[in-house]
Amino acid sequence: MARRTVANWASRVVTWWREWRDRLSLRAQLVTITAVLASAIAAGLVIVVQISLAGAASSTTERILNDHARALVTGISAASPDGVLNVPRSQLDPGVAVYDKSGSQVAGTVPPSMQEEFKGLSVATKKRIVEGGDRFAIMALPFMTSPKLQGVVIITEPLAPYERNEQVAMVVSIIAGALLVLMAAGSAAWISKRVLSPVAQMARTADEWSEHDLERRFALGAPTNEIRALGNTLDGLLDKAVTVIRAEQRLTSELAHELRTPLTTIHGAAYLLALRTDLDDQAREDVALIKNSSASMSNTISVLLDLARRHSQALHSDRTQLDDLAVELEGLPMPGGHLNVDLSPALSINVPAALAIRAVSPILNNALQVSDRAWVSARADGRSVALLVADSGPGVPDQWVETLFEPGWSGNGGSGLGLSLARRVARSGGGDVSLVEQRNQHGGATFAVTFPGGRAARTSPARGG
Numbered sequence: 001m002a003r004r005t006v007a008n009w010a011s012r013v014v015t016w017w018r019e020w021r022d023r024l025s026l027r028a029q030l031v032t033i034t035a036v037l038a039s040a041i042a043a044g045l046v047i048v049v050q051i052s053l054a055g056a057a058s059s060t061t062e063r064i065l066n067d068h069a070r071a072l073v074t075g076i077s078a079a080s081p082d083g084v085l086n087v088p089r090s091q092l093d094p095g096v097a098v099y100d101k102s103g104s105q106v107a108g109t110v111p112p113s114m115q116e117e118f119k120g121l122s123v124a125t126k127k128r129i130v131e132g133g134d135r136f137a138i139m140a141l142p143f144m145t146s147p148k149l150q151g152v153v154i155i156t157e158p159l160a161p162y163e164r165n166e167q168v169a170m171v172v173s174i175i176a177g178a179l180l181v182l183m184a185a186g187s188a189a190w191i192s193k194r195v196l197s198p199v200a201q202m203a204r205t206a207d208e209w210s211e212h213d214l215e216r217r218f219a220l221g222a223p224t225n226e227i228r229a230l231g232n233t234l235d236g237l238l239d240k241a242v243t244v245i246r247a248e249q250r251l252t253s254e255l256a257h258e259l260r261t262p263l264t265t266i267h268g269a270a271y272l273l274a275l276r277t278d279l280d281d282q283a284r285e286d287v288a289l290i291k292n293s294s295a296s297m298s299n300t301i302s303v304l305l306d307l308a309r310r311h312s313q314a315l316h317s318d319r320t321q322l323d324d325l326a327v328e329l330e331g332l333p334m335p336g337g338h339l340n341v342d343l344s345p346a347l348s349i350n351v352p353a354a355l356a357i358r359a360v361s362p363i364l365n366n367a368l369q370v371s372d373r374a375w376v377s378a379r380a381d382g383r384s385v386a387l388l389v390a391d392s393g394p395g396v397p398d399q400w401v402e403t404l405f406e407p408g409w410s411g412n413g414g415s416g417l418g419l420s421l422a423r424r425v426a427r428s429g430g431g432d433v434s435l436v437e438q439r440n441q442h443g444g445a446t447f448a449v450t451f452p453g454g455r456a457a458r459t460s461p462a463r464g465g
Helices: 002-022 026-079 112-121 160-208 226-274 281-309 312-316 322-330 353-370 398-403 418-428
Strands: 096-100 105-108 128-132 136-146 149-158 338-342 347-349 373-381 384-391 432-437 446-455
Touching: 026 096, 026 136, 026 149, 026 160, 112 128, 112 136, 112 149, 160 226, 226 281, 322 338, 322 347, 322 353, 322 373, 347 384, 353 373, 353 384, 353 418, 353 446, 373 446, 418 432, 418 446
Parallel strands: 338 373
Antiparallel strands: 096 105, 096 149, 128 136, 136 149, 347 446, 373 384, 384 446, 432 446
């Protein structure tokens, strides 16, 4: 039972330490650990000093009592040559008494507060040291000057001076220990700040970068220490990442450019073919499918070209008010159903309206393909604004959640590019696309398209409708 209790207590301490450690920065952990170790060392030094002083005081007290008692016994022996116990009065200091072998007091005075201790020691057969009265050390030393001349000398020594020395030493030790802890913690804080400042600078620099700021590097200099070596390694990784990103941008741009011309031809031919009056119903339905599919592919290619050519700084320099965005959303060609747009004019997003439209329109298309109604609303969340797209469809099954945004995956037989492309467009503007609710109050799903933004710089008059 005891072992189990100790094990449980140790487990709780370890758990508490890990939780507390995870809430602290690395620098705070180093300072705390240093302060704890310094405190343990200081406490150990205080204990060692006190134990050493206590031992020294005890040894000194015993030596003084021994010297005094033996000097008194020598004086008694010299004053008792005829076998009668005589005690020189010059050696009888206060708190000193001499007893004969029967335990009767022969000379000296007994302090009133130590009557009991003196009485018990008066018949001692060997040397004894006890404490008594108001912090006094009492020693009983039996002696024998001749076969018939025996007795006991009892001597006292005050302990107050030794205790005062121990108290002063304790105060000095505690102050020295506190100074040691403060110096250790301060040194750890200063050293860790100096050592970790390049890491903090790297974190701030990386936080300011964007995915289009491809030329910036940490550039800490020659790898003369571990931190600079880390910076050089990360710069090398950034060089490799830039190579991959540029290759992807170039490939995307080239493919999109090469596909745009034949798609434009296909779309124009389908449009002209749809104008013919000699087509039967089946042929007209096939032509409409070709026209819609080519228009969708053309829109996707336009988005890919925009992503390959735009830069984050240019994107974030634009600001779009949500009431202006609502007008463009309501004018989008949709596959059918009813679209309800309710965007507050008091909010704005820090991206161009065209980019926001390209991020939201694939989600709206999906929503109106699986339901007859869709709603677009907005909410401010700190330094960002979320455009919420909800529908009244069947919702998103649990087994689709993990693969919903993967390119090429589709749960309704489509190309599988809508949601993944919408997320990529949103992230190019510093935002994101996420699934908020698998089943909302209307029965369908709710998606959030988030962009940097907040309160609008101006408030437009309410739109009529």
